[in-house]
Amino acid sequence: MQIFKNKVILITGANRGIGQSFVKALLNSEARKIYVTCRDLKKMPAFDADRIVPLQLDITDDKQVAMTAITASDTEILINNAGTLSPGNMLQGNLSGMENDLKVNYFGTIKMMRAFAPILIKNKPSLLINIVSIAAYSPLPSIAGYAASKAALYSATQSVRIELAKKDVSVYAVNPGAIDTDMNKGSDWNMPDPDSIAIKILESIALGKLDIVPDDMGQGMYAAWRDEPAKLSKIFSDLYHGENYAI
Template sequence: MELNGAVVLVTGANRGIGAAFVDQLKARGVGKIYAAARNADTITAEGVVPITLDVTDSAQIADAAHVADDVQLLINNAGISTGTALVAGDEENIRREMDTNFYGPLLMTRAFAPILRANGGGAILNVVSALSWFTTSGVGAYAASKAAAWMLTDSTRLELASQGTHVVGVHMGLVDTDMAKGVPAPKISPAELAAAGLDAIESGAQEVLGDDWATFVKAGLTLDPADRYAQIAAALGAA
């Protein structure tokens, strides 16, 4: 897909990876950017169309689709992490993560798929995570929601192929954002990740392994679970 002159909507566009997508899109000459956040007043980028959008709110999604009916690229970036375990963790937090990280991009995709079709097919980019392929203590809810987002990406890629919509999944380890602020480990910059995602949109690639950690974890998926997690534990211990 050619980004120069395109119309794009980015969720969670007020900071972190979302704000980096906005900057990268500007640099690539897009024609219009709808920058969405739960509070549109937090959108500080110049030259964008701010939209108030909570991706867990069906009415707000419908309103966004009505306003942004010229979109050609949807970037599902909005996400949360509550640090909740699945067995003993708070059920409300688990549901919040699933609502935001899985149902959010699902409902956005359902709302914007007809718009993308009407505008020539276009593309969808889902910011997923290497935690779609493994988990660690205390992040079971997040990992489960991202695993669901991975399968959402694969399923919608198949379902939307007939209308010419290109679907990209972006996986990464740690990114230097507020979400990963307290984790003492190597991180890539939001700009690096956003650039890699947009490169995939332009090249036609279907999946982005945004850093060495994502590449490492995915390479181990064919291993027996015990061996896979031993390998991951060893890598984490050496980090």
């Protein structure tokens, strides 16, 4: 994957899950420097390479975002991977969980895009990669707030793609289905592992695909949505047994 060779890359939420898998895959792709960021550096795995630069970064914290942009001003590829998921449906789910998902997934990622847009423009040609979710298209009711935060992020990603189109910054939207990480702990679904998905995502980026659905489950949901969004309601209402409504 030549596109990553000798590049300076920053990844948010790099301490576990898909973020950690990106780091491993990018080390194999001969990236020049990888800023691996996370909220608590004590939780960062030892990646054991001189090219790794760990930084503390909570993407909702304005000061930390600003400091990171100063320290990592040589970034050429930004991977906005950090995210949270609060379960709950739209009509009865916990509102503070929904607000937190918006705060991290939507506003946190916007803060990162705003802080790094001038850097990516300066260091062009550059890449901005947002890890969104298939939930942006297909809101499973048991994670309705998360889905709404990802739909908002998907919209923001498309706006920024246009805003940066003439600046030589390519903006990617990655919309996976369910992947076997802590985010899906306890689920009995048959899910792909994050290492293989991270490689698939990077391969698609290398091919210049701006909209990426890297897994079979995501592809199926995307196809149903593209055909007719109401079809997803049918699939999900068969899967979803719902909360009990007080009538």
